[in-house]
Amino acid sequence: xxxxxxxxxxxxxxxxxxxxxxxxxxxxxxxxxxxxxxxxxxxxxxxxxxxxxxxxxxxxxxxxxxxxxxxxxxxxxxxxxxxxxxxxxxxxxxxxxxxxxxxxxxxxxxxxxxxxxxxxxxxxxxxxxxxxxxxxxxxxxxxxxxxxxxxxxxxxxxxxxxxxxxxxxxxxxxxxxxx
Amino acid sequence: xxxxxxxxxxxxxxxxxxxxxxxxxxxxxxxxxxxxxxxxxxxxxxxxxxxxxxxxxxxxxxxxxxxxxxxxxxxxxxxxxxxxxxxxxxxxxxxxxxxxxxxxxxxxxxxxxxxxxxxxxxxxxxxxxxxxxxxxxxxxxxxxxxxxxxxxxxxxxxxxxxxxxxxxxxxxxxxxxxxxxxxxxxxxxxxxxxxxxxxxxxxxxxxxxxxxxxxxxxxxxx
Numbered sequence: 001x002x003x004x005x006x007x008x009x010x011x012x013x014x015x016x017x018x019x020x021x022x023x024x025x026x027x028x029x030x031x032x033x034x035x036x037x038x039x040x041x042x043x044x045x046x047x048x049x050x051x052x053x054x055x056x057x058x059x060x061x062x063x064x065x066x067x068x069x070x071x072x073x074x075x076x077x078x079x080x081x082x083x084x085x086x087x088x089x090x091x092x093x094x095x096x097x098x099x100x101x102x103x104x105x106x107x108x109x110x111x112x113x114x115x116x117x118x119x120x121x122x123x124x125x126x127x128x129x130x131x132x133x134x135x136x137x138x139x140x141x142x143x144x145x146x147x148x149x150x151x152x153x154x155x156x157x158x159x160x161x162x163x164x165x166x167x168x169x170x171x172x173x174x175x176x177x178x179x
Numbered sequence: 180x181x182x183x184x185x186x187x188x189x190x191x192x193x194x195x196x197x198x199x200x201x202x203x204x205x206x207x208x209x210x211x212x213x214x215x216x217x218x219x220x221x222x223x224x225x226x227x228x229x230x231x232x233x234x235x236x237x238x239x240x241x242x243x244x245x246x247x248x249x250x251x252x253x254x255x256x257x258x259x260x261x262x263x264x265x266x267x268x269x270x271x272x273x274x275x276x277x278x279x280x281x282x283x284x285x286x287x288x289x290x291x292x293x294x295x296x297x298x299x300x301x302x303x304x305x306x307x308x309x310x311x312x313x314x315x316x317x318x319x320x321x322x323x324x325x326x327x328x329x330x331x332x333x334x335x336x337x338x339x340x341x342x343x344x345x346x347x348x349x350x351x352x353x354x355x356x357x358x359x360x361x362x363x364x365x366x367x368x369x370x371x372x373x374x375x376x377x378x379x380x381x382x383x384x385x386x387x388x389x390x391x392x393x394x395x396x397x398x399x400x401x
Binding site for chain 1: 206265281284292296336345349354
């Protein structure tokens with residue numbers, strides 16, 4: 001194994017995408033534990049986390065909605081973080097035989113990120129739509145702020161990762177930046 | 180195009196009518212600019228992702244889409260988005276009510292973020308697209324077209340009208356059991372605006388930045 005220089009083109013610097021990804025992973029913990037929504041209807045009140053809100057939709061027979069929420073809120077952030085980790089680990093070693101597939105993976109990650117904001121918009125809309133004083137009120141919980149932060153951080157992580165690094169030639173002389 | 184001839188990385192201004200973004204934005208592979216016929220797609224020879232699309236609608240249609248969407252943004256903001264009723268009392272909500280409600284729940288940062296992503300940036304994006312497209316349609320493109328285009332590309336990931344539409348649809352279905360909801364004209368205007376933006380954007384983002392003086396039909400790529 002050849003020695004790697006600390007600076008220079010030999011080892012790509014992933015500090016920015018990695019920092020964003022780690023921060024997003026940390027924010028996902030409160031996002032999933034804390035309640036995102038509390039509903040006070042007549043004689044009944046409940047608080048929901050992302051998961052329990054999804055299960056509530058499922059139990060009410062609204063399973064297509066439950067599926068949309070599950071994909072947007074649970075699957076996409078997870079897939080993005082795992083995918084980014086795979087991309088960063090592969091790009092460390094320079095161009096691989098899978099570079100084409102990895103670039104496609106990046107394009108997918110870049111596209112899906114925005115759809116995670118669905119839950120945030122959902123809560124914002126519900127909060128504004130349902131406020132009838134004592135009759136029924138929906139209020140946002142602290143989890144939704146953490147979730148929004150996590151979504152923004154995953155988008156920033158994806159965008160700060162340069163997919164051209166997946167095609168980096170092993171020798172530094174070829175890694176002329178194209179911009 | 181062969182790998183050995185990665186000619187013409189656009190160092191300066193590209194030739195008029197030829198696509199300047201033939202450096203793949205994903206893998207960075209440079210390509211020689213070619214003129215694309217309408218509906219023709221250029222794929223990167225190395226990673227296979229779409230580099231550019233021949234103008235799908237033509238310049239007139241794109242300009243019309245953007246103008247319509249921009250005009251629709253006014254009623255989308257002003258007209259009631261939904262009307263919610265419960266036990267006789269009825270309230271109208273607007274596009275920006277969601278952000279406003281979050282603000283009064285002491286979630287100022289989140290409120291601003293929703294305001295930006297769902298309300299402000301979609302309209303700003305449309306205004307930028309109009310500022311780039313319309314002068315190019317009626318006279319020659321202004322000198323600020325390129326910086327404006329770059330701004331639009333930089334803002335694009337944060338303008339999410341289509342995500343907001345889906346969020347509202349999910350919320351409305353969920354609410355159906357709890358209260359009476361009626362969809363207002365503001366929502367329809369917003370939805371049409373979101374769809375038109377997507378159509379115009381796909382043409383703008385991957386299409387030619389300025390109009391070729393006459394449509395080019397002959398050349399093809401990989």
